[in-house]
Amino acid sequence: MISVRQALSLIQKHTVTPVATEVHIEQALGQVLAKDILSPIAMPPFTQSAMDGYAIRLSTDPKYKVIGESKAGDNIGYEIKKGEAVRIFTGAVIPEYTDTVVIQEHVEIKGNNIFITKLPAKGANIRLKGEQLSKNDLVLTKGHKINEASIGLLAGLGVQKLKIFQTPKTGILVTGNELQVAGTPLIAGKIYESNSVMLKSALKRNGFGNTNIYNVRDDISYTNKVIKKALSENDVLLISGGISVGKYDFVREALLSNSVKEVFYKINQKPGKPLWFGARDKKRVFALPGNPAASLVCFYIYVLPELRRQKGFTNRDLKISSGKLSRAQENRSGKSLFLKAKVNNTSVEILDGQSSAMLHSFSQANALVLIPESKKIIEEGEKVEYLELGYE
Ligand SMILES: Nc1nc2c(c(=O)[nH]1)N[C@H]1C(S)=C(S)[C@@H](COP(=O)(O)OP(=O)(O)OC[C@H]3O[C@@H](n4cnc5c(N)ncnc54)[C@H](O)[C@@H]3O)O[C@H]1N2
Numbered sequence: 001m002i003s004v005r006q007a008l009s010l011i012q013k014h015t016v017t018p019v020a021t022e023v024h025i026e027q028a029l030g031q032v033l034a035k036d037i038l039s040p041i042a043m044p045p046f047t048q049s050a051m052d053g054y055a056i057r058l059s060t061d062p063k064y065k066v067i068g069e070s071k072a073g074d075n076i077g078y079e080i081k082k083g084e085a086v087r088i089f090t091g092a093v094i095p096e097y098t099d100t101v102v103i104q105e106h107v108e109i110k111g112n113n114i115f116i117t118k119l120p121a122k123g124a125n126i127r128l129k130g131e132q133l134s135k136n137d138l139v140l141t142k143g144h145k146i147n148e149a150s151i152g153l154l155a156g157l158g159v160q161k162l163k164i165f166q167t168p169k170t171g172i173l174v175t176g177n178e179l180q181v182a183g184t185p186l187i188a189g190k191i192y193e194s195n196s197v198m199l200k201s202a203l204k205r206n207g208f209g210n211t212n213i214y215n216v217r218d219d220i221s222y223t224n225k226v227i228k229k230a231l232s233e234n235d236v237l238l239i240s241g242g243i244s245v246g247k248y249d250f251v252r253e254a255l256l257s258n259s260v261k262e263v264f265y266k267i268n269q270k271p272g273k274p275l276w277f278g279a280r281d282k283k284r285v286f287a288l289p290g291n292p293a294a295s296l297v298c299f300y301i302y303v304l305p306e307l308r309r310q311k312g313f314t315n316r317d318l319k320i321s322s323g324k325l326s327r328a329q330e331n332r333s334g335k336s337l338f339l340k341a342k343v344n345n346t347s348v349e350i351l352d353g354q355s356s357a358m359l360h361s362f363s364q365a366n367a368l369v370l371i372p373e374s375k376k377i378i379e380e381g382e383k384v385e386y387l388e389l390g391y392e
């Protein structure tokens with residue numbers, strides 16, 4: 001059996017290089033920029049007023065004659081002489097030869113004249129052309145994750161399309177004769193199917209929406225057929241269940257007969273030992289253990305980082321932090337453990353109910369504590385590393 005570290009490095013070794021594609025900025029939220037963006041225009045595009053008031057050529061004389069008005073959107077070619085002012089509004093073009101805007105609260109109006117009651121500093125209340133960005137300045141760098149501010153910035157620069165890395169198409173194939181779809185009373189011997197909606201939600205929360213779902217019975221030829229179809233329709237295929245050593249666990253055999261090359265099978269960890277990972281051309285397959293908590297742990301530790309890598313992210317893993325164990329924890333298994341835990345400030349409480357079939361503890365957790373395979377006991381108060389699940 002390989003170690004967690006070996007499994008992670010094998011997945012990375014078989015990664016698929018991110019592919020760039022062009023999208024409209026409205027489709028770019030949460031995506032990773034595949035190409036630097038240079039500014040097509042200066043920002044602001046012209047020197048403009050930052051306040052409502054009067055544009056003046058500043059002198060020591062408080063009296064100015066108002067000769068016209070410039071409101072946002074106007075482009076009137078005023079040429080201001082000494083002692084003259086133009087009534088101006090926020091965002092409007094600053095007339096030539098003026099250098100300062102005095103806010104309207106600091107003037108008294110008498111007929112066509114204004115008298116400044118509080119002298120502004122020279123250059124006050126003016127946004128200079130290009131003060132944020134000059135034309136051809138680097139606006140956003142390849143690898144930047146697009147947020148709503150980036151979208152606003154680009155829209156303001158008139159950029160409509162940009163290159164981002166494609167989101168790999170994901171599919172979830174669920175196996176098991178015991179699985180029943182919710183909505184009807186549970187039949188004896190059956191359980192409600194939960195992994196597909198759980199994994200689909202985990203994908204969605206992490207920016208991998210529109211997942212295809214497939215269901216198969218424990219039947220080799222049917223499993224073969226559906227895997228073939230799922231491979232043709234997805235880039236990354238997650239399979240739930242049927243990957244252990246039971247008589248009716250057909251997934252491994254079906255993957256091999258679909259020419260998916262086995263990269264590894266089984267990791268020295270708990271939960272999630274029977275994880276299988278394989279590759280066929282640019283397709284990647286993770287056959288996750290059917291036990292729900294094992295499935296979700298494998299998703300966070302192995303699947304999500306690979307999906308994020310394929311999507312161009314440089315920070316791929318869940319955030320790692322450390323804290324102090326509130327209770328001693330043994331590890332007699334010789335395996336790496338991923339334990340559902342609740343972190344409060346820096347106190348880490350390992351939750352009851354660590355079985356790989358149990359999701360109740362998972363739903364109450366906000367972290368996965370990592371216990372290395374070599375560590376036999378962690379004392380109360382000892383420092384442990386954990387992955388933040390991002391559950392709020
Ligand atoms: N003799 C051995 N038996 C098992 C071993 C082993 O090494 N030797 N490994 C155990 C471990 S560890 C795990 S984990 C499981 C993994 O088994 P499979 O991946 O083949 O999964 P299934 O047998 O299909 O299901 C396991 C468990 O999970 C339930 N399940 C499956 N799919 C779903 C679903 N979509 N929604 C909800 N629950 C699901 C299923 O009913 C089983 O209870 O193997 C151990 N056995």
Ligand code: MOO
Binds near residue numbers: 272274291356
């Ligand atoms: O690896 Mo299994 O997930 O322990 O039950």
